[in-house]
Amino acid sequence: MTLADQKQKLWDGRFTEATDAFVESFTASINFDQILADYDIEGSIAHARMLEKAGIIGKADLDNMLAGLGEIRQEIALNQFEWSVQLEDVHMNIESALTARIGELGKVLHTARSRNDQIATDLRLYLRDQIDLILQKVKQLLSGILDLAETHTQTIMPGFTHLQIAQPVVFGHHLMAWYAMLLRDAERLTECRKRVNCMPLGSAALAGTSFPIDRAYTAELLGFESIADNSLDAVSDRDFVIEFSACASLLMMHLSRWSEEMILWTSTQFDFIELPDRFCTGSSIMPQKKNPDVPELVRGKSGRVFGSLMALLTLMKGQPLAYNKDNQEDKEPLFDTVQTVLSCLTAFADMVPNIKAKKENMARAALTGYATATDLADYLVRQGLAFRDAHAVVGRLVALGIDQQKDLAELSLEQLKAECDLITEDVYQFLDIHGSVASRNHLGGTAPETVRNAITLARQSLNQNW
Numbered sequence: 112m113t114l115a116d117q118k119q120k121l122w123d124g125r126f127t128e129a130t131d132a133f134v135e136s137f138t139a140s141i142n143f144d145q146i147l148a149d150y151d152i153e154g155s156i157a158h159a160r161m162l163e164k165a166g167i168i169g170k171a172d173l174d175n176m177l178a179g180l181g182e183i184r185q186e187i188a189l190n191q192f193e194w195s196v197q198l199e200d201v202h203m204n205i206e207s208a209l210t211a212r213i214g215e216l217g218k219v220l221h222t223a224r225s226r227n228d229q230i231a232t233d234l235r236l237y238l239r240d241q242i243d244l245i246l247q248k249v250k251q252l253l254s255g256i257l258d259l260a261e262t263h264t265q266t267i268m269p270g271f272t273h274l275q276i277a278q279p280v281v282f283g284h285h286l287m288a289w290y291a292m293l294l295r296d297a298e299r300l301t302e303c304r305k306r307v308n309c310m311p312l313g314s315a316a317l318a319g320t321s322f323p324i325d326r327a328y329t330a331e332l333l334g335f336e337s338i339a340d341n342s343l344d345a346v347s348d349r350d351f352v353i354e355f356s357a358c359a360s361l362l363m364m365h366l367s368r369w370s371e372e373m374i375l376w377t378s379t380q381f382d383f384i385e386l387p388d389r390f391c392t393g394s395s396i397m398p399q400k401k402n403p404d405v406p407e408l409v410r411g412k413s414g415r416v417f418g419s420l421m422a423l424l425t426l427m428k429g430q431p432l433a434y435n436k437d438n439q440e441d442k443e444p445l446f447d448t449v450q451t452v453l454s455c456l457t458a459f460a461d462m463v464p465n466i467k468a469k470k471e472n473m474a475r476a477a478l479t480g481y482a483t484a485t486d487l488a489d490y491l492v493r494q495g496l497a498f499r500d501a502h503a504v505v506g507r508l509v510a511l512g513i514d515q516q517k518d519l520a521e522l523s524l525e526q527l528k529a530e531c532d533l534i535t536e537d538v539y540q541f542l543d544i545h546g547s548v549a550s551r552n553h554l555g556g557t558a559p560e561t562v563r564n565a566i567t568l569a570r571q572s573l574n575q576n577w
């Protein structure tokens with residue numbers, strides 16, 4: 112194909128040969144970057160207004176540009192826009208459409224701008240919006256956790272370490288641990304948003320522009336809270352994408368851990384909770400099955416988000432300043448991460464408040480694993496024994512319990528005294544799981560009263576700050 116046969120490129124002035132058909136599709140990004148179209152147009156509108164304000168274009172030209180861009184925006188929204196691979200990316204597709212509509216003037220819009228600062232701007236506008244959507248969903252989930260936790264400040268279950276029964280806790284306290292993790296995720300995303308919300312536009316290709324642009328005005332129009340102060344950095348670094356991806360990975364790591372717990376807890380072996388039927392699926396062969404597919408998928412999907420983080424770090428690490436085409440590879444991992452996180456949060460926000468706790472099973476489990484052994488040791492310390500010695504005494508009593516298939520509270524006073532004569536009748540109140548949780552009433556502890564306060568404070572702060 113000769114150059115004349117080919118659909119004219121916006122940059123082919125110096126070329127004597129048409130682009131190879133394979134190379135054309137290999138280098139094109141339109142199949143994935145078209146989701147940035149609305150941000151691209153928003154950026155172009157602000158840029159055009161700034162050109163007019165700075166006296167670089169006239170008012171009539173601005174009005175024509177705005178009318179053309181508005182029509183294109185509408186066409187894209189209605190899914191009537193025809194995207195072309197020959198035009199490579201979202202920027203050139205829209206610019207060509209503008210020129211087709213308003214003539215030569217369409218080509219003027221790119222004055223004092225480059226696709227390099229344009230794509231960095233589009234991406235930041237897009238990510239800013241997506242972070243807001245994600246934060247909304249996290250807030251919904253956080254509030255759902257509080258609703259559920261509120262109903263379980265008295266529900267005793269075993270707490271685990273090494274997945275072995277450790278000490279009794281209340282289920283509400285356990286839920287508030289997930290709350291704390293997800294709250295930190297929200298804080299991280301809010302921090303990250305500040306750095307995303309910085310405007311690269313005006314950096315042009317890499318060195319800035321010789322036109323008298325007004326960056327503060329464009330930033331104001333686009334709602335950016337700061338303006339990038341180095342043009343080379345602004346067009347090239349994608350650390351904001353990586354930072355978001357790291358925040359998303361941590362969030363997915365938390366959702367995945369929690370998923371794992373739900374999967375264990377819905378098993379016949381644990382049988383601590385029931386998930387709503389609408390979040391589970393059956394088996395095509397085993398009629399009795401109710402599989403926790405949603406948590407399993409969330410656990411599985413964490414892998415692609417972590418993978419994208421690695422892909423993005425690797426993408427960036429070898430790039431000399433300033434913009435390189437490598438950066439086009441930032442989009443698919445980012446878009447996939449955003450979609451994945453949003454869908455996992457959607458599932459969790461609906462599923463979590465509808466978790467049904469099987470209180471009797473939880474309580475029974477708390478009674479079976481010598482969960483109050485530490486309470487007994489603490490009791491002996493208060494009776495005057497050194498902790499290490501107390502630990503040894505209780506260890507022997509646990510061995511006795513295992514041998515006789517009895518919990519510590521079921522051993523007779525004689526049996527207890529045989530190991531240590533400092534033990535008196537009052538010991539039984541410390542061997543009781545209710546007494547055990549109630550005694551941990553310091554800040555951060557699992558006493559029902561403390562947990563109720565923690566939930567109230569969390570609710571207030573959630574409503575005020577998010």
Ligand code: ARG
Binds near residue numbers: 140227438439
């Ligand atoms: N599609 C490109 C990207 O995603 C847009 C910027 C292209 N700039 C260039 N000089 N080739 O990064």
